[in-house]
Amino acid sequence: MAAHPIVTGGLCHWFGEGEARKQALFDIDLEIEAGKLTVLVGASGSGKTTLLTLIGCLRRVQTGSVRLLGTELAGAEEGLLIACRRRLGFIFQAHNLHDSLTAMQNVRMGLDVHGRAAAENWQEAARHILTLLGLEDRLEYLPGNLSGGQKQRVAIARALVGNPDIVFADEPTAALDKASAMNAVDLLKRLGAERGTTTLMVTHDSKILDRADRIITMDDGRITGDSG
Amino acid sequence: MTAFLERLLGRVPIGWLQLSHNRMRLVAAVAGVAFANLLVLMQLGFFGALIGSVRFPYDQFNADLLISASDMNTLTDGSPLPRQRMFEALAVPGVAGATPLYFAKLDWKQPDGTIRTLDVFGVDPAARAFRNPEINARLADLSMSDIALIDRKTRNAPKGLFASIDAGQAYTFETKGRTLKVIGTFGVGGGFSADGELVVSDQTFFKLFPNRMAGAPNLVLVRLEPGAQPTRVLAGLRALLPDYDSAVRTVEEAVWRDQKFQTTQRPVGIVFGFGVIIGILVGLIIVYQVLSTDVADHMREYATFKAIGYPQRFFMSIIFEEAFILAVLGFIPGFLISLLLYFVVSKAISLPLAMTVPRALGVLGGTIIMCSISGAIATRKLARANPADLF
Structure with a gap:
């Protein structure tokens, strides 16, 4: 197994067909270390989210290589991609909670994916992670009755409850107040230190940049700066 | 939940x-x-x-096999059949008896001027053409001229009519220039083509329908001897009777063919x-x-x-x-x-x-x-x- 959980080589990506085909990523070579909080920054349209979704198995690799936790994603079968996704945690810009499920049930969805054995003590696990995020008195609320920040914290709980090896986060703190955002980032950093959880985050939040272990700057589909 | x-x-x-x-x-x-x-x-x-x-009318027949004209699709269509085939059939081993059945439709005019359509069955009163005990009990009375039994499930009949017939009050009505006297009822129920049924003797039938002849029934009802193999008798009858004018079927087969025709062709x-x-x-x-x-x-x-x-x-x-x-x-x-x-x-x-x-x-x-x-x-x-x- 590769030493680094994320290794890309010569990664390129295009959007559109024919005349409208436009290259979004150019020869991305990247190695990301385990247990660290790595932040991607750059102007909108610079390819940050595209890179994040390629590494996170949310998009098929077109050209180049992505080795995720030792598995090559280029040309991988759907079954293999599904298996990889289960080792990851996703936090999206929008919370994407299911509005018919309570906070507890939404978090449970992050456990159920690992099978019945993993979900056996789901209530305990879900309550624990929601409490860590300060939602202990909102457990049985439907998303419609939660504030934007509370919903985002439920989404973070859903991403973390399955003990992922890597957490991908796309502007996760946009809907959070400052204290909640710091709480979430501290939680991610603590997971990195305790369990070796790797975090790759796209953000503009300067407070988070201060706490990042490494900052990668992108511009126009290329890596232009790397603090690591 | x-x-x-x-x-x-x-x-x-x-x-x-x-x-x-x-x-x-x-x-x-x-x-x-x-x-x-x-x-x-x-x-x-x-x-x-x-x-x-x-199925209703077929279920009434006291028959194991039916001989019909080869062009018959349903009970109520097809050409008449030479009665000769009945006599030929009687010679086949295993056949216990056979009786002709004559069929036609009859208009029954109501007091308000509207018409009900009745399926009329003409049978020999001396033969047991039906299973229905209500019909069999009155067969002897049918041998008199212009006597009939009516289906009390006939649609849209005058209220109380059948009750009064059952109480002994005979009902007479005119049709085809004759006066029919209805002396009893039985229960079968009409289908999609007629409102009800009427049973008369073969002689009354020929008077109502003068262009019909005793030598040309619509169906021959065949009864088998106890213990006779229906398939063997069926094969014997089919071998004997010419298939250009007659077809031999079990009652079930005839019902099935009729149903198939009415559901897929009509x-x-x-x-x-x-x-x-x-x-x-x-x-x-x-x-x-x-x-x-x-x-x-x-x-x-x-x-x-x-x-x-x-x-x-x-x-x-x-x-x-x-x-x-x-x-x-x-x-x-x-x-x-x-x-x-x-x-x-x-x-x-x-x-x-x-x-x-x-x-x-x-x-x-x-x-x-x-x-x-x-x-x-x-x-x-x-x-x-x-x-x-x-x-």
């Missing part, structure tokens, strides 16, 4: 929670499925009534068959509409689940859960309303509309399959897409 489904499925019953979250949509969807069920059950009811009523059967197809289509479209809207509304959530690592079969199971719930919830009111309508309609038109267990289970099973197909179509988009493109 939620707890029950959770135990059943071993996961959060997302389908049910999703459906019950939007009550208006659930009510509309259930009403749509119920309506489709009602449509199908009513058409099947009529279809079943058609098939059932075709407009009435095709109309009901078509109605069933329309009902199924309406149901498919309604359920597809509901489920595909539901999938589209939850595309972000499903995409998130897909990103987390749920496989396609997980989404299929949510959709099947929804489809199953809609099918069952829609079936209950659809079934109850159609039971009520069966009762009302069979009272109104004297047709045998009856709910059968296979029909009810068949429609329920069909609804579940129909809903599942709709659901499967609705999730196709989800199966192909990159999760990242769905947000």
Whole structure:
């Protein structure tokens, strides 16, 4: 197994067909270390989210290589991609909670994916992670009755409850107040230190940049700066 | 309900929670499925009534085999048959007896000037052509001229008429320039082509229909000796009788052929068959509409689940859960309303509309399959897409 959980080589990506085909990523070579909080920054349209979704198995690799936790994603079968996704945690810009499920049930969805054995003590696990995020008195609320920040914290709980090896986060703190955002980032950093959880985050939040272990700057589909 | 489904499925019953979250949509969807069920059950009811009523007259015959003209499709059509075939048939080993049956339609004018159509059966009063004990008890009386027995289930007859006949008050009416005297009743029930039945002697029959001859009956009713092999006798009769003018069938075979002809060749059967197809289509479209809207509304959530690592079969199971719930919830009111309508309609038109267990289970099973197909179509988009493109 590769030493680094994320290794890309010569990664390129295009959007559109024919005349409208436009290259979004150019020869991305990247190695990301385990247990660290790595932040991607750059102007909108610079390819940050595209890179994040390629590494996170949310998009098929077109050209180049992505080795995720030792598995090559280029040309991988759907079954293999599904298996990889289960080792990851996703936090999206929008919370994407299911509005018919309570906070507890939404978090449970992050456990159920690992099978019945993993979900056996789901209530305990879900309550624990929601409490860590300060939602202990909102457990049985439907998303419609939660504030934007509370919903985002439920989404973070859903991403973390399955003990992922890597957490991908796309502007996760946009809907959070400052204290909640710091709480979430501290939680991610603590997971990195305790369990070796790797975090790759796209953000503009300067407070988070201060706490990042490494900052990668992108511009126009290329890596232009790397603090690591 | 939620707890029950959770135990059943071993996961959060997302389908049910999703459906019950939007009550208006659930009510509309259930009403749509119920309506489709009602449509199908009513058409099947009529279809079943058609098939059932075709059988009624055959069930009356005291016969094991029937000889008819080779061009006969239903009981009431086809050419007459040479009576010679009956005498030839009597010579076949295993045949115990045979009697000719003459058939025609007769107009029965009502006091208000409207007409009822009766199927008239002319039989030899000395032979037992029928099984019905009510007919057999009065056979001797039929040997007098212009005497008849009438079907008391005849549609739209004057009120109290049959009761007064049964009480001994003979009823006379004029038809074909003669006066018929109805001295008794029996219960059979008319089908789609006639309102009821009339039984007369063969002699009365020839007076009513002077162009019909004793030498040319419509059917020959053949009875077998006890212990005779029907298939062997059937083969013997078929070998003996020329197939250019006569056909020999068991009663069941004749019923089946008649039903098949009336359901596939006659407009009435095709109309009901078509109605069933329309009902199924309406149901498919309604359920597809509901489920595909539901999938589209939850595309972000499903995409998130897909990103987390749920496989396609997980989404299929949510959709099947929804489809199953809609099918069952829609079936209950659809079934109850159609039971009520069966009762009302069979009272109104004297047709045998009856709910059968296979029909009810068949429609329920069909609804579940129909809903599942709709659901499967609705999730196709989800199966192909990159999760990242769905947000």
